[in-house]
Amino acid sequence: xxxxxxxxxxxxxxxxxxxxxxxxxxxxxxxxxxxxxxxxxxxxxxxxxxxxxxxxxxxxxxxxxxxxxxxxxxxxxxxxxxxxxxxxxxxxxxxxxxxxxxxxxxxxxxxxxxxxxxxxxxxxxxxxxxxxxxxxxxxxxxxxxxxxxxxxxxxxxxxxxxxxxxxxxxxxxxxxxxxxxxxxxxxxxxxxxxxxxxxxxxxxxxxxxxxxxxxxxxxxxxxxxxxxxxxxxxxxxxxxxxxxxxxxxxxxxxxxxxxxxxxxxxxxxxxxxxxxxxxxxxxxxxxxxxxxxxxxxxxxxxxxxxxxxxxxxxxxxxxxxxxxxxxxxxxxxxxxxxxxxxxxxxxxxxxxxxxxxxxxxxxxxxx
Numbered sequence: 001x002x003x004x005x006x007x008x009x010x011x012x013x014x015x016x017x018x019x020x021x022x023x024x025x026x027x028x029x030x031x032x033x034x035x036x037x038x039x040x041x042x043x044x045x046x047x048x049x050x051x052x053x054x055x056x057x058x059x060x061x062x063x064x065x066x067x068x069x070x071x072x073x074x075x076x077x078x079x080x081x082x083x084x085x086x087x088x089x090x091x092x093x094x095x096x097x098x099x100x101x102x103x104x105x106x107x108x109x110x111x112x113x114x115x116x117x118x119x120x121x122x123x124x125x126x127x128x129x130x131x132x133x134x135x136x137x138x139x140x141x142x143x144x145x146x147x148x149x150x151x152x153x154x155x156x157x158x159x160x161x162x163x164x165x166x167x168x169x170x171x172x173x174x175x176x177x178x179x180x181x182x183x184x185x186x187x188x189x190x191x192x193x194x195x196x197x198x199x200x201x202x203x204x205x206x207x208x209x210x211x212x213x214x215x216x217x218x219x220x221x222x223x224x225x226x227x228x229x230x231x232x233x234x235x236x237x238x239x240x241x242x243x244x245x246x247x248x249x250x251x252x253x254x255x256x257x258x259x260x261x262x263x264x265x266x267x268x269x270x271x272x273x274x275x276x277x278x279x280x281x282x283x284x285x286x287x288x289x290x291x292x293x294x295x296x297x298x299x300x301x302x303x304x305x306x307x308x309x310x311x312x313x314x315x316x317x318x319x320x321x322x323x324x325x326x327x328x329x330x331x332x333x334x335x336x337x338x339x340x341x342x343x344x345x346x347x348x349x350x351x352x353x354x355x356x357x358x359x360x361x362x363x364x365x366x367x
Contacts, residue, residue: 028088030146033129034106035095037065044072045130047145059137059145063130069109090146091121093129099206118168121153124199126187135188153184156195160225161212163198174204178327185209200321208319214312221272221324225254235300249282261329268330270352277359302356309354317348
C-alpha cells in the first residue's frame with residue numbers, strides 16, 4: 001500500500017516535456033530557397049503554410065536578403081506572430097550560381113538545428129529558387145508547392161531520371177574520402193517545373209550536370225537504378241529513309257553491377273560491369289521473331305548503352321566529380337598508392353572501361 005501511495009505522489013510532481021511548444025504558435029517552413037544576393041549577401045526565400053479565417057490553408061512566400069540563414073529566420077519571425085521552426089522543411093533549393101561557389105556553409109546551420117529533418121531534399125535550381133517557389137505558389141494547378149515538389153522528385157527517382165539526395169546523404173558523401181555528392185537538378189520551363197537530371201559536385205561545389213538518361217546509367221553502376229524506359233537511336237535499319245527518326249524502345253531492368261579496380265603499370269584501371277534484363281516495347285521495323293535479328297538487336301543495344309555510358313563518364317571525369325566513389329575504392333584497396341598521389345589530379349586521367357551484358361526477354365511478343 002505504501003508503494004502505491006509513493007507512486008501516486010511521484011506522478012503528481014512530474015512537469016512534462018521541458019521543450020513543449022504549442023502548435024498554434026508555430027510557423028512551419030516547408031521550402032527554403034537560397035541564391036546569391038547583392039555583394040556577399042544571400043537572398044533567402046521561404047514558403048510556409050498560412051491558415052485563413054475560413055480555415056483554408058494557402059502557401060505564403062517571403063523573401064529577404066541577409067548575410068546568413070540564421071539572421072534571415074530572425075527577420076522572418078519579426079514579421080509574424082508565429083515562431084518559425086525548421087522541423088517540417090521538405091526541400092532546400094540552391095541556385096546553380098550559388099551551388100558553384102559551395103553550399104556546405106549554408107547546410108551547416110540547418111544541420112546543427114536539432115529539429116531539422118535530415119531527410120529534406122537538397123536540390124539545385126537552374127535559375128532562381130525565388131522565382132521557382134513563387135511561380136509554384138501562384139499556379140492554380142499546384143495547391144501545396146512543397147508536396148508537389150516532393151512528388152515530382154520521388155516520381156523521377158522511381159524512373160531513375162534523377163538521384164535521391166537528402167541532407168544526411170549529401171553531408172555523408174561530402175565528408176567521405178574519395179566520393180562526391182550528387183543532387184537533383186530542376187528548372188522552370190514555360191511555367192512548368194522539369195527535372196533536368198542531376199547536378200555533379202566536387203566536395204560542396206557544383207562542377208557539372210548530367211541529363212536524365214545519363215543519370216539512369218550512373219545509378220545502374222551504383223546499383224541504385226530502377227526499371228526505366230530507354231530509347232535506342234542507332235538501331236534503325238531505315239535511317240537513310242524518311243523514317244530516320246524511328247527508334248527501338250525497351251524497358252531496362254538493372255541487375256547487379258560491379259566495379260573492379262586493378263593496378264596496371266602502377267596506375268589504377270577501372271572496369272565497370274553493367275547487367276540488364278530488357279523487354280522490347282517498341283520495334284517499328286517489322287517482326288523480330290528471327291533469332292538472328294534478336295541477336296543483332298541485343299548486341300546493338302549493348303553497344304549503344306556502352307557509348308552512352310562512356311559519354312557520361314567523360315562528363316563526370318572532366319568535371320572532377322567522383323559520384324561513383326572510385327576514389328574510395330582505390331583508397332581501400334591500394335592505400336599505399338593513395339597516400340602517394342593527389343587524387344584530384346589523377347582521377348580525370350585514369351582509364352575507365354564499361355562492359356554491358358544485356359538479355360532480351362519476351363521479344364517474340366512483338367509483331
